[in-house]
Amino acid sequence: xxxxxxxxxxxxxxxxxxxxxxxxxxxxxxxxxxxxxxxxxxxxxxxxxxxxxxxxxxxxxxxxxxxxxxxxxxxxxxxxxxxxxxxxxxxxxxxxxxxxxxxxxxxxxxxxxxxxxxxxxxxxxxxxxxxxxxxxxxxxxxxxxxxxxxxxxxxxxxxxxxxxxxxxxxxxxxxxxxxxxxxxxxxxxxxxxxxxxxxxxxxxxxxxxxxxxxxxxxxxxxxxxxxxxxxxxxxxxxxxxxxxxxxxxxxxxxxxxxxxxxxxxxxxxxxxxxxxxxxxxxxxxxxxxxxxxxxxxxxxxxxxxxxxxxxxxxxxxxxxxxxx
Ligand code: UT7
Numbered sequence: 420x421x422x423x424x425x426x427x428x429x430x431x432x433x434x435x436x437x438x439x440x441x442x443x444x445x446x447x448x449x450x451x452x453x454x455x456x457x458x459x460x461x462x463x464x465x466x467x468x469x470x471x472x473x474x475x476x477x478x479x480x481x482x483x484x485x486x487x488x489x490x491x492x493x494x495x496x497x498x499x500x501x502x503x504x505x506x507x508x509x510x511x512x513x514x515x516x517x518x519x520x521x522x523x524x525x526x527x528x529x530x531x532x533x534x535x536x537x538x539x540x541x542x543x544x545x546x547x548x549x550x551x552x553x554x555x556x557x558x559x560x561x562x563x564x565x566x567x568x569x570x571x572x573x574x575x576x577x578x579x580x581x582x583x584x585x586x587x588x589x590x591x592x593x594x595x596x597x598x599x600x601x602x603x604x605x606x607x608x609x610x611x612x613x614x615x616x617x618x619x620x621x622x623x624x625x626x627x628x629x630x631x632x633x634x635x636x637x638x639x640x641x642x643x644x645x646x647x648x649x650x651x652x653x654x655x656x657x658x659x660x661x662x663x664x665x666x667x668x669x670x671x672x673x674x675x676x677x678x679x680x681x682x683x684x685x686x687x688x689x690x691x692x693x694x695x696x697x698x699x700x701x702x703x704x705x706x707x708x709x710x711x712x713x714x715x716x717x718x719x720x721x722x723x724x725x726x727x728x729x730x731x732x733x734x735x736x737x738x739x740x741x742x743x
Contacts (some may be wrong), residue, residue, distance in 0.1 A: 420444055420478070420592070420594070420687040421591070421592045421593065421594035422589050422592070423503065423586075423591070423592035423599060423601065423602075424543060424547040424587045424590075424602025425589075425598050425599045425723075426586070426587055426600070426741075426743060427486075427487030427488070427582070427586050427587060427679070428481060428482075428483045428484065428486030428487030428585070428586040429485070429486065429584065429586075429711045430478075430479045430481065430482025430485075430486060430584040430585075430586075431479050431581070431708050431711035431712070432475050432479040432580050432633045433581045433708070434464045434466040434470055434581070435464075436464060436465050436466070436467055437463070437465075438462060438465050440454040440460065440461060440462065440576070441453065443575070443576055447456070447569065447570065447572045447576070448572055449576055450589055457675070458577060458579075458673045458675070458699075459672075459693075459695050459696050460577065460673075460695055460699045461623055461697065462696075462697060463578065463580070464477045464578030464580055464581055464698065465579065466564060466578050466581055466727050471505045472499075472503050472504060472505050472560045473505045473511050473514040473515060473560075474563060475476070475560045475562065475582035475704075476499050476501075476511060476512075476515050476560035477515050477518045477519065478582065478633070478640045479704075480519065480556050480586075482584065483556065483558075483585055483654050483737075484586045486586070487586035487714060491521040491681060491703070492521065493554050494519070494521055494555065494556050495528070495552035495553055495554050495555060495662075496500070496546060496552040497512045497513075497515050497521070497524065497526035497527075497556050497558070498526070498527060498529060498539050498555060498557045498560070499511045499512040499539075499557075499560055499574065499704075500530075500531065500535030500539040500559045500560075500703035501535065501559070501561055501703055502508045502529055502532045502618075502702055502732070503527075503563055503566060503702075507622050510526060511528055511560065512527050512558075513526045514530050521727075524552075528705075529542060531608075531703070531732065532557075532616075532731035533731025533732065534670070534731045534733070534735035536583075536704075536706040536727070536731040537604065537670075537706070537729045537738060537739050538737060539559070539703070540585075540601060540727075540741075541604035541737070542663075543555045543688070545606060545694050547587070551569075552589070553588060553589045554587065555586070555640075556584065556585075557584065557586075557700075558583070558585075558707070559582065559703035559705070560581075560583075560584050560703065561580060561581065561704045562701070563578040563580060563631070563701065564578065564580050565628070566628055566630055567630060567631055571630070573633065573635055574630075574633050574635075574679065576633050576699075577672070577699060578631070578653065578699055578700045578701070579698050579699035579700065579701050580701065580704075581701040581705075581708050583707025583709075583711050585707060587600075594725075596657050596740075596742070597720075597742075598742060599685075599721075599722070599742045600742060601739060601740075601741050601743065602657055602740040602741065603650050603653060603739070603740050604654045604737065604740075605652045605737050606736075607649065607727055607735070607736050608733045608736070610733060610734075612734040614634070615633065615634045615637045615641070616631075616632070616633045616734070617632055618630060618631055618632070636669055637672065639676060642676050642680075642714075642730045643671065643679045643680055645679045645730050645734070646676070646728050647680055647683040649737055649738040650680070650684055650728050652738065652741070653726060653740045654726075656740075661684050664724050664726045664740075665719075665720075665725065666713060666718070666719055666723060666726070667686055667691045667692070667725075667726050667727075668683075668689055668706055668709050668710050668719075668725055668726070668727045669692075669727070670699040670705050670706055670727075670728065671698060671705040671708075671709055672691065672695065672700045672730075677693060680728075692712060694709045705729075706727050709714070720743065721743050722742065724741075724742050724743075726738060726740050726741075727740075727741065
């Protein structure tokens with residue numbers, strides 16, 4: 420018998436304000452054509468003034484919980500993956516917990532930037548496998564617009580705001596890939612690549628929030644290699660092939676990265692959930708937002724095998740195989 424962390428409900432929230440490429444090209448030297456050709460992005464959602472990461476997280480989290488048929492009294496653990504918390508402390512997860520009315524149980528944030536959802540899912544899964552919690556609300560939420568340099572066309576066109584959430588419960592499985600739940604997670608990081616993708620500020624360095632800095636072309640090159648490698652690792656660990664996977668739900672950074680990775684893995688584009696055109700890169704929120712999109716439109720069904728993969732600042736990267 421094996422404990423499995425089963426995703427019972429997914430939720431999402433996107434700020435109402437949609438900013439198109441055309442609108443961006445009025446304030447920064449870019450064009451809709453360049454952005455679409457180089458990234459596949461058509462638009463992004465941007466949080467309103469005063470709208471915080473916790474607001475996005477609470478909305479997505481509440482929806483995931485309700486769709487799972489759970490109330491906050493049922494939740495044993497609140498985790499938020501974010502690189503853009505409301506405050507340096509307390510954790511954004513604590514604000515979610517307070518808003519949903521469940522004081523007393525643990526809450527904390529995970530910081531692995533764009534890999535935050537895969538990292539957090541691994542942490543939650545291990546809490547469940549250890550028997551420490553029986554249910555969890557796990558949310559990826561970001562207001563990346565707050566850390567963009569809106570004069571840097573190389574980065575400001577790439578990101579957006581949003582939140583996606585999963586409500587999980589611990590169930591008993593047989594220990595095979597037929598089980599529902601998280602089947603395996605695979606995490607990596609390489610801190611020596613810091614200079615290729617980072618924020619040039621922080622509490623202990625500049626006492627400012629700082630802005631995203633990125634060597635896009637180099638990050639792109641590493642992303643395709645690392646993502647294909649961590650997907651293969653997940654397949655091997657579970658003794659399955661890419662043909663067994665129903666859906667690839669990748670971190671959404673760039674449509675060309677999604678296509679190159681899919682080609683390398685020999686998975687049909689029809690099996691890849693793509694939301695980067697609508698949401699841009701929402702960092703830790705991008706995988707659960709894509710998952711919610713696939714579930715909401717009926718493509719992703721209970722019992723199907725979903726492979727998630729992500730890569731981000733650190734570098735961090737990783738994958739997770741989940742039977743829905
Ligand atoms: O989620 C975390 C991981 N992040 C990523 O995975 C992002 C990975 N990188 C990328 O997605 C791509 O590298 C970018 C979309 C960031 C850039 O695409 P690229 O094809 O690698 O372009 P580039 O950086 O090589 O730039 C090509 C040209 C440059 O002009 P010159 O030097 O050739 O004259 C840039 O200055 O495009 C120019 N450029 C732009 N032009 C119009 C860069 N940004 C823009 C822009 N609009 N927004």
